[in-house]
Amino acid sequence: MRLTERLKKIVDFIDYDDRVADIGTDHGYIPVYLIREKMMKDIIASDINELPLENARKYIEKANLEDRIDLRIGNGLEVLEKNEVDTVIIAGMGGILISEILDRDKELTESIDKFILQPMVGIEELLIYLEKNDYNIVDESLAKEGDKIYQIFKVKRASKEKRAIIEYEFSDALIEKNDIVFKEFLDKKIAKLGLIIESIKSNSDKIDQKYLKNLENKRNIFIGVRDKCFLKK
Numbered sequence: 001m002r003l004t005e006r007l008k009k010i011v012d013f014i015d016y017d018d019r020v021a022d023i024g025t026d027h028g029y030i031p032v033y034l035i036r037e038k039m040m041k042d043i044i045a046s047d048i049n050e051l052p053l054e055n056a057r058k059y060i061e062k063a064n065l066e067d068r069i070d071l072r073i074g075n076g077l078e079v080l081e082k083n084e085v086d087t088v089i090i091a092g093m094g095g096i097l098i099s100e101i102l103d104r105d106k107e108l109t110e111s112i113d114k115f116i117l118q119p120m121v122g123i124e125e126l127l128i129y130l131e132k133n134d135y136n137i138v139d140e141s142l143a144k145e146g147d148k149i150y151q152i153f154k155v156k157r158a159s160k161e162k163r164a165i166i167e168y169e170f171s172d173a174l175i176e177k178n179d180i181v182f183k184e185f186l187d188k189k190i191a192k193l194g195l196i197i198e199s200i201k202s203n204s205d206k207i208d209q210k211y212l213k214n215l216e217n218k219r220n221i222f223i224g225v226r227d228k229c230f231l232k233k
Contacts, residue, residue, distance in 0.1 A: 003033055006118065006143040006150045010091055013116045013139060013154045016040065018086040023076060023101070024048070024093055028056030031069045046072040046079040076101035077108055087114040091152075095122030099129035114138075115155040123151060124169065130155060137171035142181045149185050169218075178229050186226040193219040 003011065011033055014020060018040075022030050025045035034040045045060075047053040053073050060069050072079040077088070090098050098119055102109050115135075119126050130137065130153075139154040151170065169189070174182050197215050200207060 001029075001033055001036060003029060004143075005145050006152070007033070007091075009141045009143040009150075009152045010089060010116055010118055011038065012141070013152065014038065014040070014087060014089075015114075018114070019084070020044070020087050020089065021046065021080055021085045022089045022091075023079075024090060025056050025071075026052050026092065028059045028069065028071075030089060030091075031056075032060060032063045032065055035065055035068050036063065042068050042070065044070045044072060044080065044085060046074055048073070048075050076104055077112075078105070080108065080112075082108050082111045085112060087116065088112050089116045091116070091118035092120060095119035095124070095126030095129075097122075099126055102129070102133070110157065113156065115153075117153045117155055118150060120150075127169070137173065140171045140173040141177070142174065142179070142185055144181050144184070149181060149188065169222075175225060175229060183226060183230050186222050186229075190219055190222045190226065193222070 007030060011030060014034060016038060019042075020031075020034060020040065021044040022028075023046055025031060025047055028045055031043040031045045034043055045056055047056065050073060053071055057066075057071055060066050060071070080088075090101060093101075098117055102115070117126065127137075129135075135155050135157055137153050138156050141152045143150045143152060153171070170185075174185075193215055197212065197219065200212055200215075
């Protein structure tokens, strides 16, 4: 079976022998793929709403895997018991909502070894939360679908090799990978910030110089990373 590039990058972060829960499973594509293609053990799949869970149920039954995938309805991590899984996938949600899910039951959250997080929006807010709560981004990938580029994070608590978050936008794992999608990702960030900066300068009677300086500094960081990674020496 084929997954979208975004879902494929998510499952690539899953370790073979992990006990996995897919929170917000939607159609159940990831659990079915993990069992069929990666030969993984039983998987928990949950959703907060009955309709997407029913869609997942139909897909799982069609794959004849209803005895391998445990479907649960509930809000976030409340469907899990402490120490029940090693890795939790939370994908396709906003970064603020993901932060709230992680924050709701700290004792339960801290019993989970790894999280695979893929925010649709609110990425900066999610990374700020991770930084403040001692989560480390141990790996990160980009997935391009159409004109959209998604960030996927593999996150652990308090690992010794901490990867710094640069201006709350991405981890240094992307710098190390240095793939062509990263260049496009940086180009988009640089162009967007450039438009915002020019708009502020052109249309604001009273400019917040501190805010403007922060935007310019962030843009310069992105330019510096791009040039270091991709300009020929």
